Amino acid sequence: MNPEQIAAIETSWALVAPIAPQAAELFYGNLFALDPSVKSLFKADLVEQGKRLMQMIDVAVKNLRKPEVLVPALQGLGKRHVAYGVTDAHYGTVGAALLQTLEQGLGAAFTPEVKAAWTAVYGTIQSVMIEAAHSKA
Numbered sequence: 474m475n476p477e478q479i480a481a482i483e484t485s486w487a488l489v490a491p492i493a494p495q496a497a498e499l500f501y502g503n504l505f506a507l508d509p510s511v512k513s514l515f516k517a518d519l520v521e522q523g524k525r526l527m528q529m530i531d532v533a534v535k536n537l538r539k540p541e542v543l544v545p546a547l548q549g550l551g552k553r554h555v556a557y558g559v560t561d562a563h564y565g566t567v568g569a570a571l572l573q574t575l576e577q578g579l580g581a582a583f584t585p586e587v588k589a590a591w592t593a594v595y596g597t598i599q600s601v602m603i604e605a606a607h608s609k610a
């Protein structure tokens with residue numbers, strides 16, 4: 474993640490944050506369209522779950538410059554996801570659903586630079602979570 478990418482993430486997320494509930498709804502719609510089988514993994518109310526997801530993305534965006542804070546939080550999250558029945562392959566589907574959601578929410582502000590920055594940040598989040606999911610420590 475370079476400083477330009479971090480800035481692109483911060484600016485674009487500021488546009489999504491005010492519409493977080495709608496963005497969460499769009500996200501689950503996209504996710505379940507891409508892979509209807511993941512629906513059964515979600516036991517909690519999707520409105521509540523959507524809030525937690527948006528809050529966690531918010532924490533991630535706010536801590537991109539503080540890996541010492543972000544990495545341990547993502548490692549814990551990755552480990553908890555094993556118990557939710559999440560597999561490595563699911564991360565690709567969730568990443569695709571997230572990018573679709575950003576495109577829908579941002580419209581013209583979803584520039585190629587913004588897309589590349591989110592692809593990079595999601596890739597980093599996913600690697601930290603997956604690595605922690607497989608680690609015994």
Ligand code: HEM
Pocket residue numbers: 511514515516517518522525526529530550553554557559560563564565567598599
């Ligand atoms: C950027 C990646 C992800 C983030 C930031 C994220 C965030 C969260 C958060 C904050 C929770 C609340 C519980 C907790 O903190 O442990 C949660 C739960 C959950 N997540 Fe994720 N998640 C991610 C990836 C995924 C993936 C790839 C899947 C696979 C489909 C998934 C499925 C679930 C499920 C099934 C639950 C439990 C819901 C329930 O009990 O109803 N998540 N996630």
